[in-house]
Amino acid sequence: MKLQDRICLITGAASGIGKAIASRYAGAGGRVVVADLNREAAQAAADEIKRGDGKAMAVGMDVGDEEQVQAAVDEVVAAWGGVDVLVSNAGIQIIHPIEAFPFADWKRMLAIHLDGAFLTTRACWPHMKASGRGGSILYIGSVHSKEASMLKSAYVTAKHGLIGLAKTAAKEGAPHGIRANVICPGFVRTPLVEKQIPEQARELGISEEDVVKKLMLKETVDGEFTTMEDVAEIALMFAAFGSNALTGQSLVVSHGWFMQ
Numbered sequence: 001m002k003l004q005d006r007i008c009l010i011t012g013a014a015s016g017i018g019k020a021i022a023s024r025y026a027g028a029g030g031r032v033v034v035a036d037l038n039r040e041a042a043q044a045a046a047d048e049i050k051r052g053d054g055k056a057m058a059v060g061m062d063v064g065d066e067e068q069v070q071a072a073v074d075e076v077v078a079a080w081g082g083v084d085v086l087v088s089n090a091g092i093q094i095i096h097p098i099e100a101f102p103f104a105d106w107k108r109m110l111a112i113h114l115d116g117a118f119l120t121t122r123a124c125w126p127h128m129k130a131s132g133r134g135g136s137i138l139y140i141g142s143v144h145s146k147e148a149s150m151l152k153s154a155y156v157t158a159k160h161g162l163i164g165l166a167k168t169a170a171k172e173g174a175p176h177g178i179r180a181n182v183i184c185p186g187f188v189r190t191p192l193v194e195k196q197i198p199e200q201a202r203e204l205g206i207s208e209e210d211v212v213k214k215l216m217l218k219e220t221v222d223g224e225f226t227t228m229e230d231v232a233e234i235a236l237m238f239a240a241f242g243s244n245a246l247t248g249q250s251l252v253v254s255h256g257w258f259m260q
């Protein structure tokens, strides 16, 4: 099995893309840590994996809180002895035009996406270094790590920033076999996106159907949503890849919405 007994900590894994990655990793033999702000939902997701014969534990953490991140990683290390794979996935969306973007919302967005990626990386790093097995760090970016959309200034800024963090982590991690990469999905129908559809329709004065067809999927090659399973499969490929040949990269999975 590709991730046999690897300890894989996934943030925001109580829902959506993170949950799908947790389940895929468990199916590949990984020991999965479901980390989420919502501790109860994290426990439910971990229990679901265990019922399917996978290995899982749940921890609560707000990824933007230094002490909570450190305490949760310490809890994992005390229980299982280390961390081999980190998937920094927790994220939210807040949209406003720039001229009306409340500063508090801006800071909240950067805290979850960027502080969260940095704090979880820093907390897991010494354990990846000490194990002698190296490690794999994956940031869940977005097509918005490469492209912009109206109303999403904070999200686009944060998602672009993850690429800079991954490239730096790739350089600093190489001597220790720690790899860092970014997955950039197109639109995936998770609770995060379901919430955005009516919000964007309201802000732009168009129908929800038009938000999907004319905004979200307009530039894809086939008008299709990317699925959680698509993203989970790529996340498995990155986590299981065994050398520094694949590091500092960002891979777009978006039905051709963005091509490079």
Ligand code: NAD
Pocket (backbone or CB within 6 Å): 011, 012, 013, 014, 015, 016, 017, 018, 035, 036, 037, 038, 061, 062, 063, 064, 089, 090, 091, 092, 112, 140, 141, 142, 143, 184, 185, 186, 187, 188, 189, 190, 191, 192, 193
């Ligand atoms: P989701 O809303 O289904 O799940 C997000 C999870 O993150 C939830 O369980 C939530 O409780 C958790 N979370 C939120 N804030 C947190 C915090 N401060 N600390 C810890 N956990 C927190 O969302 P999703 O669509 O699965 O998104 C997951 C990631 O994928 C996000 O980073 C998002 O930006 C990215 N992404 C999503 C899409 C998409 O179309 N859905 C596309 C590209 C990238």
